[in-house]
Amino acid sequence: xxxxxxxxGLCKTYPAFRLEDVSFSxxxxxxxxFIGRNGAGKTTTLxxxxxxxxxxxxxxxxxxxxxxxxxxxxxxxxxxxxGTNLYYPKKKLGEIAAVTAGFYRSWDxxxxxxxxxxxxxxxxxxxxxxxxxxxxxxxxxxxxxxxAELLILDEPTSGLDPVSRDELLELFLDLAREGVSLLFSxxxxxxLEKCADSIVYIQNGKILFSGALDAFAESYLLxxxxxxxxxxxxxxxxCRSRKGESLLLRRADAGLFPAGGLRAPxxxxxxxxxxxxxxxx
Amino acid sequence: xxxxxxxxRLACSPLTPLFLLFACMTLIxxxxxxxxxxxxxxxxxxxxxxxxxxxxxxxxxxxxxxKRDAVRSKYLFTAxxxxxxFAVMVILTVLRLTVLRGGVYADNPLLAxxxxxxxxxxxxxxxxxxxxxxGFFKTAYYYGKPFVAFAVVAFLTVGVAETLPHLPGxxxxxxxxxxxxxxxxxxxxxxxxxxxxxxxxxxxASERRFEKLDL
Numbered sequence: 001x002x003x004x005x006x007x008x009g010l011c012k013t014y015p016a017f018r019l020e021d022v023s024f025s026x027x028x029x030x031x032x033x034f035i036g037r038n039g040a041g042k043t044t045t046l047x048x049x050x051x052x053x054x055x056x057x058x059x060x061x062x063x064x065x066x067x068x069x070x071x072x073x074x075x076x077x078x079x080x081x082x083g084t085n086l087y088y089p090k091k092k093l094g095e096i097a098a099v100t101a102g103f104y105r106s107w108d109x110x111x112x113x114x115x116x117x118x119x120x121x122x123x124x125x126x127x128x129x130x131x132x133x134x135x136x137x138x139x140x141x142x143x144x145x146x147x148a149e150l151l152i153l154d155e156p157t158s159g160l161d162p163v164s165r166d167e168l169l170e171l172f173l174d175l176a177r178e179g180v181s182l183l184f185s186x187x188x189x190x191x192l193e194k195c196a197d198s199i200v201y202i203q204n205g206k207i208l209f210s211g212a213l214d215a216f217a218e219s220y221l222l223x224x225x226x227x228x229x230x231x232x233x234x235x236x237x238x239c240r241s242r243k244g245e246s247l248l249l250r251r252a253d254a255g256l257f258p259a260g261g262l263r264a265p266x267x268x269x270x271x272x273x274x275x276x277x278x279x280x281x
Numbered sequence: 282x283x284x285x286x287x288x289x290r291l292a293c294s295p296l297t298p299l300f301l302l303f304a305c306m307t308l309i310x311x312x313x314x315x316x317x318x319x320x321x322x323x324x325x326x327x328x329x330x331x332x333x334x335x336x337x338x339x340x341x342x343x344x345x346x347x348k349r350d351a352v353r354s355k356y357l358f359t360a361x362x363x364x365x366x367f368a369v370m371v372i373l374t375v376l377r378l379t380v381l382r383g384g385v386y387a388d389n390p391l392l393a394x395x396x397x398x399x400x401x402x403x404x405x406x407x408x409x410x411x412x413x414x415x416g417f418f419k420t421a422y423y424y425g426k427p428f429v430a431f432a433v434v435a436f437l438t439v440g441v442a443e444t445l446p447h448l449p450g451x452x453x454x455x456x457x458x459x460x461x462x463x464x465x466x467x468x469x470x471x472x473x474x475x476x477x478x479x480x481x482x483x484x485x486a487s488e489r490r491f492e493k494l495d496l
Contacts, residue, residue, distance in 0.1 A: 052342065072345050075344070075346075088291050088337070088340070089334075090335070096291065103283060
C-alpha cells in the first residue's frame with residue numbers, strides 16, 4: 001500500500017524564518033513523531049499540510065491524491081487535533097459533535113458513542129470543563145467518528161501530566177494497531193520512545209532526519225572522556241555537564257575514540273547534542 | 282446552509298439576537314433612531330468576538346469545506362441578522378407612518394421614521410459589512426480596529442442623515458407625508474440595491490483575501 005502522506009520539497013519563507021525543502025512520508029498504520037525544538041518549523045509544516053499556510057513551493061500527496069484537486073475528499077479522511085487549540089469552550093461536547101457530524105459523509109454515530117465510552121467523555125459537559133488530556137481525547141473522538149485514516153496532531157501531549165501523556169500515547173498505539181496512521185509533533189522525546197515507529201526531525205526549518213526511529217538512534221554514539229581537537233572536530237554536538245564534556249558522534253566515526261568511553265545515547269541526548277551544535281552554527 | 286447552522290449553534294453570541302431588540306428604537310420619539318442600526322451591528326460584532334475566542338475560524342477551515350465558504354457563511358450570518366432587524370424597522374416605520382401617526386411623534390426635530398431612515402439604516406449595515414467584516418477577514422483574527430473604524434463611520438452617517446433634512450431643498454427627506462415619502466422612495470431603492478451588491482462585493486473581496494491568508 002502506498003504512503004498515506006508524502007511531502008516533497010516544502011518551502012515557506014517568513015521575514016524571520018524559512019522552511020526549506022521539507023520532505024518526508026508517513027506509512028499506513030504507522031506512528032510518526034515530528035520532532036524539533038520550539039520554533040523549528042513543526043507547526044508551520046503541519047499547517048502547510050492542512051492548507052492553513054500557503055507554501056511557496058513543494059508537493060503534497062494524501063493517500064496518493066493531490067490536495068489541490070481533491071481537498072474535499074482528503075479532508076473527509078484526515079483528522080486534526082492541536083494540543084493547545086480549544087474550540088467553542090462554552091459549548092457542550094455533544095453539541096459540537098452534532099454540528100461537526102453534518103459535514104462528514106462518513107460520520108458514524110456508533111463510533112462517536114464508542115469514543116465517548118472509550119475516552120470516558122460526557123457529551124453534556126462543556127469543553128472548558130475538561131482537563132487538557134480530555135480535550136485532546138475529545139478532538140481525537142471527533143476525528144475517529146468520521147473515520148479519519150490519518151491523524152495530524154500538533155503537540156497533543158504538551159501540557160499533560162506524565163500519567164495522562166502515557167495514557168494518550170498508549171491510545172496512539174491502539175489506534176495504529178487499528179490501522180490509523182498518526183503524525184504528531186512534539187518536543188518531548190520520551191513520547192517518541194514510547195510509541196513512534198519513525199521520526200521526522202526538523203531543525204531550523206530543515207529536515208535533519210526522516211526515517212525509522214531505531215535507525216536514527218543507532219546511527220549515533222556518545223563519548224564521555226578527555227578529547228583531542230581532531231576528536232572534537234568529528235563530533236556532531238558537544239554538551240557540558242558536571243562530569244565534563246560529552247560528544248555525540250556518528251557511529252562511522254567511532255574509530256576515532258577510545259572504545260571504553262563510548263556508549264549508546266538516549267534520544268534526548270542525541271537531540272540535545274544536535275541542537276547545541278545547531279545553536280553554535 | 283450547514284455552515285450557517287454551525288455559526289448559529291456554535292459561534293453565535295446570545296447578545297446578537299438580543300440586540301435585535303434595538304430595532305425597536307424606531308419607536309422612540311424625538312430620538313436619533315438610526316443608532317438602532319448601529320446597535321444591531323454591535324450585537325453581530327459580539328458574535329465575531331465569540332467566534333474569535335472560540336477558535337471558530339480555524340475549526341471551520343479544518344472542516345471538509347472550501348476555505349472561502351467560511352467567509353461566505355459569516356456574511357450570510359451577518360446579513361441574516363441585519364435583515365431581521367431591518368424587517369422589524371420596516372414594520373415599526375409603517376406603524377409610525379400609519380396607526381401611530383401624530384401624538385408624541387408629531388413634533389420631531391430629528392429624522393423621522395420614514396424611507397430616508399430605512400435607507401440610511403441599510404447604509405449603516407453595508408458599512409458594517411464592508412468596514413468591519415471586510416476588515417476582520419484581512420487577518421481573520423483582529424477585530425478591534427475594524428470595529429472602531431466602522432463605529433466612527435456609522436456615527437458620521439447618523440450625523441449626515443440627521444443633517445440632510447435641515448439643508449435647503451432637502452426638507453422632504455425628513456417628511457412623513459405621502460408626496461415626501463414618494464420622493465424618498467428612490468433613495469430607499471438605491472439603498473436596497475446598494476446593500477445587496479455592496480455586501481456581495483465585500484464578501485467576494487473578503488473571500489479573495491482570506492484564501493491568501495496564512496492562519
